[in-house]
Amino acid sequence: MKKVSILIPCFNEEDNVELLASDITEQMSKLPQYEYEIVFIDNFSTDGTRDIIRRICSQDARIKAIFNAKNYGQFRSPYYGMQQVTGDCAILMCCDFQDPVDMIPKYLEEWEKGSKIVLGQKIASKESRSIYHMRRFYYRFLRKHSDIEFLNQVTGSGLYDRSFIDIMDQVEETEPILRGIVAEIGFGIKLIPYTQPKRRAGESKNTFYGYMNVAAQSLTSYTRFGCRLALFGGVIAVVGSVAALIAKIVYDLLSSGTFDFGTELLGLLILLVVSMNLFFIGVVGEYVMDANRHTRKRPLVVEQERINF
Numbered sequence: 001m002k003k004v005s006i007l008i009p010c011f012n013e014e015d016n017v018e019l020l021a022s023d024i025t026e027q028m029s030k031l032p033q034y035e036y037e038i039v040f041i042d043n044f045s046t047d048g049t050r051d052i053i054r055r056i057c058s059q060d061a062r063i064k065a066i067f068n069a070k071n072y073g074q075f076r077s078p079y080y081g082m083q084q085v086t087g088d089c090a091i092l093m094c095c096d097f098q099d100p101v102d103m104i105p106k107y108l109e110e111w112e113k114g115s116k117i118v119l120g121q122k123i124a125s126k127e128s129r130s131i132y133h134m135r136r137f138y139y140r141f142l143r144k145h146s147d148i149e150f151l152n153q154v155t156g157s158g159l160y161d162r163s164f165i166d167i168m169d170q171v172e173e174t175e176p177i178l179r180g181i182v183a184e185i186g187f188g189i190k191l192i193p194y195t196q197p198k199r200r201a202g203e204s205k206n207t208f209y210g211y212m213n214v215a216a217q218s219l220t221s222y223t224r225f226g227c228r229l230a231l232f233g234g235v236i237a238v239v240g241s242v243a244a245l246i247a248k249i250v251y252d253l254l255s256s257g258t259f260d261f262g263t264e265l266l267g268l269l270i271l272l273v274v275s276m277n278l279f280f281i282g283v284v285g286e287y288v289m290d291a292n293r294h295t296r297k298r299p300l301v302v303e304q305e306r307i308n309f
Contacts, residue, residue, distance in 0.1 A: 003035040004028070004108065005087030009078040010040055010095040011071065014048040016199075020093075021056050021063055023101045031105060039064045040095075041081035044071040057307045065307040072301050079176045080301040082160065083169055084309075091159045092178075096199040099157040106192050107159035116188030119151065119158035125196040148184045151191065155179065161188070174298050237276040241269050 006024055010017060021038055028036045040053050042065065053065045066084060068077060082090055089111055093099040103120055110118040139152045156178045160168075164186065171181060182189070 001033065001035050002089075003037070003087040005085030005090040006036065006038045006104070007078065007081045007085055007090055007092050008038065008040045008095050009043065009074075009081060009092075010045065010049060010053075011043040012045045012047045012049060013095040014045075014052055016095050016097060017049055017052050018056055020095055020097065020101070021060075024093075024104070025060070025062075027101050027104050031108065034108070037062050037064055037085070037087065039066065039081060039085055041066045041077055041084075042068060043074075043077045044068050054307065061308050064309055065305075066301075066303055066309075067305040067307075069302040069304040073175075075175055075177055076300045078156070079168070079178055082165055082178075083300075085165075087162070089159050089161050090165060092157055094157060098196050098199060100194060100197060103157075103192065103194060110190045110192065111159050111161065114188065115190035116161040116164055117158065117182060117186050118190045118192060119154050119156070119182070121151070121191040121193050122153040122155075122196045123193040126198045146183075148180070150179065150183045151189070154182075154191065156182070158192075172297070174300070176300070233276060233280060237272060241272060244269065 006028075008017075008020065017040065021040075024038055028034065040063070042050055042053060044067075050065075050067060053063075057063050057065050066081060071077075072080075078092060082092065089108075091104060091107055093101075099120060107118045107120075136153065139150060139154075143150045143152065167185065168176075168178075168181065
C-alpha cells in the first residue's frame, strides 16, 4: 500500500489546525487504498497552536508534529519538513485553507498517471485583489528576467513524488526556495487549476516586509536583473552627467563667451552620482548577501520537539 504524507507548515494558526486535520482525515477516509500521515511543522507559534497540535496528535498516531526551536522563515521550515516525511509522495498544503482539501484526490489521480510533481495553479483568487495582482505581476517579472521558467501563479502547494524529494535532499542551500528549485530541476510536472478561497479563520501572518523579503530573495537567487540594472543605470548616470556638463559649457560659451560651471549644476551632478551610487550599492549588496546565505553550511531548522515519529 502506498503511503501519502501531507505536510502542513503553520505559524500562529490556532483557529485552523484542528479543523484542517479533521477535514484531511475525512478526505483520506474516502481513499482507503492509501496509508497516510499528517505532519504539522510549527514555525515557533506564540499562540495556542502547539497545545492544539499536541492534543490532536495524542488522539491519532497518524498525526505527527515537528516543533521548531525558533522561527526560521517561510522558505526553510516547509523545505525541511518535506525532507522529514516518510511517504511515497508528499502533499504540501497551507494551514489557512487557501489550498483546498478537495485538491488531494486530484493530485493523487495525476500522480498515479505518472506525474512526479503535481501543483495547484491559481487561475483566480478570493483573497485581496491587490495581493493577487501583485503576485501576478511578480510571477510575470520572474519569468521574464530569470534564466529558468518559473511557473505562473504556482506557490508550491501540491504533490511531490519521493524521487523528487530525494533530489531536494541533495540541494545544499541555507535558504532553499522550493518554487525556484521546482522550476530549475523539476520534472514530470502537471498543473491543476483552481480558485483560491479566502482564509477560513484568523488573519494572514504575511506583512509587506515579508512579501518584499520573499521577492528580493527570489530576484537575487534566480535573476540577474539587479546587477544589470546597476550596470545600465550606472552607464546612464555617467552619460547623463557628461551630457549635462557639455551642455552647460556650450550654453555658456555661446551666450557669454565664457564658461561658468555654477554651483547649482555642480550640486545636481554630485547629488545624482551619490544617489545612484547608494542605490546600486544596495542592489549589489543584496546579491552579496544572497551569495553569503548560500555558502553558509548551516542546518535549515533546529528542532525543539517531535511527536508521533
